[in-house]
Amino acid sequence: AQKVTQAQTEISVVEKEDVTLDCVYETRDTTYYLFWYKQPPSGELVFLIRRNSFDEQNEISGRYSWNFQKSTSSFNFTITASQVVDSAVYFCALSRIGNEKLTFGTGTRLTIIP
C-alpha cells in the first residue's frame, strides 16, 4: 500500500521568509512518481512538479525548489522569499509507474503574512 504524509497541517510565515513543506511517503515499489500540487483559495489544483524516482537531483524553478531524498523517503518543497500569492494548500502525491491513480497527502495550508 502507498501512503503520503504531510505532517504540517498549517504553517504561517511572514512575507519574504523562506518556508519548507515536508512530504514523506511510503511505497513498496522501486519505481514511482512524486508530485506537488498547489490549491489556491479559488479551489482548483495546480500542478507544480513531477519527479521520477530514478532522478534524485534537486530541482529549482524560480523561487520554488524541491529536495528529493530516496534514503529518507522524502520529497520536500521549499519556497524562497515567500509572497502573499504563495498562500494556498499544498498537496504532495505519489503514483506507481504504470498506474493511473495518485495517492495524495492531506495537504499543508500555507499562509503568508504581509
Place this chain on the structure above:
Amino acid sequence: SQTIHQWPATLVQPVGSPLSLECTVEGTSNPNLYWYRQAAGRGLQLLFYSIGIDQISSEVPQNLSASRPQDRQFILSSKKLLLSDSGFYLCAWSVGGASSYEQYFGPGTRLTVT
C-alpha cells in the same frame, strides 16, 4: 492546449434530490478522467476514474455513480443526495495510457446538500 471544464460551479440541493455534475476536456484524445471529492478542510478522495468510454472504476462504495458517454465527457450522478455528499468535487484528466502522468484539474463544483 488542453482545457478542462466543470459545471455548475456551485450547487445547493436538498436531501433526496438527484445530482448531475459534468466535466469535459478539450484539446486531447482518449484521456484518463477522474472524479475527486474534497470535504471541507480535508484532503482529496478519489471517487471514480476512467481509462475509456464506459470503462469506469469505483474507488469507494457510495451514493454516487459516474458515466463516460463520450471520450472527453465525464459525468458524476446521484439518484438521491445525502447530507454527507456535500463537498468540493473536482474533475481531472491525465494523458491516456497507464503512464502515470500528472493530472490536471478543473475548477471544481462546490456542492451543498441541505
